[in-house]
Amino acid sequence: MRKVSVKVNGRDFEHEVEPRMLLVHYLREVVNLTGTMVGCNTSNCGACTILLDGESVKSCTMFAVQADGSEIVTVQGIAENGNWHPMQTAFHENHGLQCGYCTPGMIMASISLLKENPDPTEDEIREGLEGNYCRCTGYENIIKSVQQAAGQTS
Numbered sequence: 663m664r665k666v667s668v669k670v671n672g673r674d675f676e677h678e679v680e681p682r683m684l685l686v687h688y689l690r691e692v693v694n695l696t697g698t699m700v701g702c703n704t705s706n707c708g709a710c711t712i713l714l715d716g717e718s719v720k721s722c723t724m725f726a727v728q729a730d731g732s733e734i735v736t737v738q739g740i741a742e743n744g745n746w747h748p749m750q751t752a753f754h755e756n757h758g759l760q761c762g763y764c765t766p767g768m769i770m771a772s773i774s775l776l777k778e779n780p781d782p783t784e785d786e787i788r789e790g791l792e793g794n795y796c797r798c799t800g801y802e803n804i805i806k807s808v809q810q811a812a813g814q815t816s
């Protein structure tokens with residue numbers, strides 16, 4: 663077992679974990695933040711996307727112990743004082759989801775995308791989200807959601 667200390671959504675956690683435990687499983691099963699989803703476990707789908715020290719990361723691509731000392735934000739940590747993050751509002755208002763399975767990862771990847779490029783073109787949005795798969799929506803409303811969050815539509 664190895665020790666991991668992290669800050670997740672503003673709270674400090676310290677646990678002893680198996681060195682082979684993936685970060686996504688640590689977040690879901692040890693920290694009990696089940697909003698972060700597991701779609702593939704093979705770094706393809708993006709459902710497990712979180713922010714690690716401000717960068718979007720697929721949390722199935724690393725071990726929990728590799729996150730030691732890091733600050734993590736998951737989809738459950740982006741609302742403030744009971745108010746949705748603007749990206750959550752935009753997905754809601756534009757029907758940027760159907761089954762919702764990809765949505766936590768899609769929202770985290772979209773937040774990261776706008777942080778790096780606050781006024782992206784449609785192509786840049788599609789490119790920025792190419793690591794996140796959605797089986798339901800055809801992506802059109804996801805793109806609209808990101809455009810609204812970027813202030814490009816009313």
Ligand code: FES
Nearest residue numbers: 701702703708722
């Ligand atoms: S579960 Fe991590 S990329 Fe699919």
Ligand code: FES
Nearest residue numbers: 760761796797798
């Ligand atoms: S809304 Fe179902 S996978 Fe994206």
